[in-house]
Amino acid sequence: MVPIDLSSAPVHPHVPNGVNGVNGKKLNGVNGVNGTNGHATPKSPAKQFNPYAPRYADFLSNVSNFNIIESTLREGEQFANAFFDTETKIKIAKALDAFGVEYIELTSPAASEQSRADCEAICKLGLRAKILTHIRCHMDDARIAVETGVDGVDVVIGTSSFLREFSHGKDMAYITRTAIEVIEFVKSKGIEVRFSSEDSFRSDLVDLLSIYQTVDKIGVNRVGIADTVGCANPRQVYDLVRTLRGVVSCDIEIHLHNDTGCAIANAFCALEAGATHIDTSVLGIGERVGITPLGGLVACLYAANPEYVKAKYNLPALRELENLVAEAVEVSVPFCNPITGYCAFTHKAGIHAKAILNNPSTYEILKPEDFGLTRYVSIGHRLTGWNAVKSRVEQLQLNLTDDQIKDVTAKIKELADVRTQSMEDVDTLLRVYHSGVESGELELGQRHVLDRLLEKHRSQSQERMPAAAA
Ligand SMILES: CC(=O)SCCNC(=O)CCNC(=O)[C@H](O)C(C)(C)COP(=O)(O)OP(=O)(O)OC[C@H]1O[C@@H](n2cnc3c(N)ncnc32)[C@H](O)[C@@H]1OP(=O)(O)O
Ligand SMILES: O=C(O)CCC(=O)C(=O)O
Ligand SMILES: [Zn+2]
Structure with a gap:
């Protein structure tokens, strides 16, 4: 799993319960919920009924x-x-x-x-x-x-x-x-x-x-x-x-x-x-x-x-x-523990990642910062999407167009179909892709060129670290 540290991501106001059309106006009379089938609300106050208003039992x-x-x-x-x-x-x-x-x-x-x-x-x-x-x-x-x-x-x-x-x-x-x-x-x-x-x-x-x-x-x-x-x-x-x-x-x-x-x-x-x-x-x-x-x-x-x-x-x-x-008591905190579980604030699927990056309240009911914790988006896997990859590209301050990010995302998915990519793997790929674009060697969709650049990078790194490799 490749986490992106989003501690610096913009924090959007928390959406309290009751907004998002639950207790508010949006649901009333829509979808035929109040029996109006989407037509005009009855005008007489005596006939108006709000099913979401506090009930007697709520006062308890x-x-x-x-x-x-x-x-x-x-x-x-x-x-x-x-x-x-x-x-x-x-x-x-x-x-x-x-x-x-x-x-x-x-x-x-x-x-x-x-x-x-x-x-x-x-x-x-x-x-x-x-x-x-x-x-x-x-x-x-x-x-x-x-x-x-x-x-x-x-x-x-x-x-x-x-x-x-x-x-x-x-x-x-x-x-x-x-x-x-x-x-x-x-x-x-x-x-x-x-x-x-x-x-x-x-x-x-x-x-x-x-x-x-x-x-x-x-x-x-x-x-x-x-x-x-x-x-x-x-x-x-x-x-x-x-x-x-x-x-x-x-x-x-x-x-x-x-x-x-x-x-x-x-x-x-x-x-x-x-x-x-x-x-x-x-x-x-x-x-x-x-x-x-x-x-x-x-x-x-x-x-x-x-x-x-x-x-x-x-x-x-x-x-x-x-x-x-x-x-x-010699136990581990369970991975699924609310708030403090290992993955409590980690988002993985591309669809989630995009929305979370735009507004964390889309897929989070708890704000990690209220608990002194940090949100992560995981990108080195086959369920990733270009929006999540773009956020990492920006963190690394690489200059790539959206089409180039989509191109390199396809490569991440190809590699992740074989095994999950670490943060280091993804960063290396993004950097190699970026330098290929900068040098003019790499154009959109040229998978064989990208593979050659990656191979070259690998052998150069091995040459630089012979002792570590041995
Ligand atoms: C559901 C719960 O978790 S309740 C809380 C459980 N907490 C504990 O058990 C605390 C730790 N317990 C202990 O250290 C011991 O069980 C003690 C000191 C309380 C009692 O120890 P012992 O006297 O050796 O009795 P033992 O544990 O075998 O049996 C419990 C005794 O309390 C009696 N008893 C059980 N529940 C209650 C109760 N809620 N109120 C009064 N008496 C009770 C039983 O009848 C039994 O009495 P007996 O000695 O006449 O047979
Ligand atoms: O004292 C109580 O209310 C509860 C005691 C207890 O631990 C239990 O009943 O499980
Ligand atoms: Zn108990």
Whole structure:
């Protein structure tokens, strides 16, 4: 792949959602969308109907008003490859804080002596983010948690029949009694408390709403819904959060596992339905395939409202944060990772390349410069086009006409049909072509002359570098 560094390319204003004829005027009444078949719009105001105007449900949406509960140091520690020593935990906590997440959730201090000590150490860092720890719904855990110096405690207990039968073995009456005791105890210490049902989507709806209503009445700060097994789809998430929003007045958190790849979409739908807090981890690490990834969620919410997300988080810090965690758990950042994936801002096909060079918003919903990153156009392959090649010719300050660029593009394609051309290969070809034109040896379409010039260039370079060639 031959990347062209486009960091100096003109940056065009980002086209926000809702423009491009989506929420704007262009679509109304066109293509028969409003039943007008392209004819004049009805004149009577009573008959006018804008299907894209905000709906009642949109007023519930928190897509531009949410908090992130970052759980790399809790859920992330449950990732099979994770072992965080104290120093690594502190580095990760500081990097999360520098990125700007609102909350950092830590492993239960009841898990081990070191977990307790690390929790205390992170509380003492004086970070801007609020520090939470995550415990079972049990007074023993609660007593340890409130002594660590955390700003809040996240309490969880399974409510599905699976977990009631095979995990803790408790019925709803016991769960409700213990939840009340734990919540009142944590509240008495003057810190935040959240109550969450584990495996919410496989729990009985009446049980769920009833326990959430009870804990809301006694002043819990947040209730949490958890898709513990990653079985929920966006519609189910919307429906459950929307229903809960009508039942409790406290904040609503959601924790979504990614077993079927829906975790980001589910988080977005939860916000649309009125959730206020989303759990994430860096690169999504957690039990099995993990949970909603921080970077992917940020990409999704940036696409919805770039200005809000840019103002809220230090976006250029994301890459280092992900690299730090990837290194700590010995994985690579996936090539398809939103924002920081190897090819996230690389454009290849000729049709894309031409439009991107004219206006990056044509094929980009995220602006790389907002994340401290650079856009590339790849040209050394058989899908390239003369417009992309022209941009490289201009960067190299070679003087070629459009017809000459089209001619040399045909040669790039011929060579790339055999193997992908490196940046160096393409630059050499462009320079040889240019000097052939300048010297008057090469004319349009004279492939045999170009091949001879290339061969001559190759043997001259080998003569110049015999030692290197040997
Ligand atoms: C879905 C999630 O990710 S929830 C968060 C998961 N986090 C963790 O598990 C934190 C790390 N865990 C640990 O270090 C240990 O499991 C500990 C310290 C919490 C408990 O260890 P142990 O006492 O040895 O128990 P063990 O892990 O074998 O079993 C869990 C116990 O908690 C009980 N339990 C499980 N979930 C809950 C809950 N949400 N609330 C209260 N009790 C619970 C189980 O019934 C079981 O009790 P038992 O000892 O009477 O059998
Ligand atoms: O506390 C919560 O809300 C979620 C706990 C958890 O990790 C899960 O259910 O997957
Ligand atoms: Zn989880």
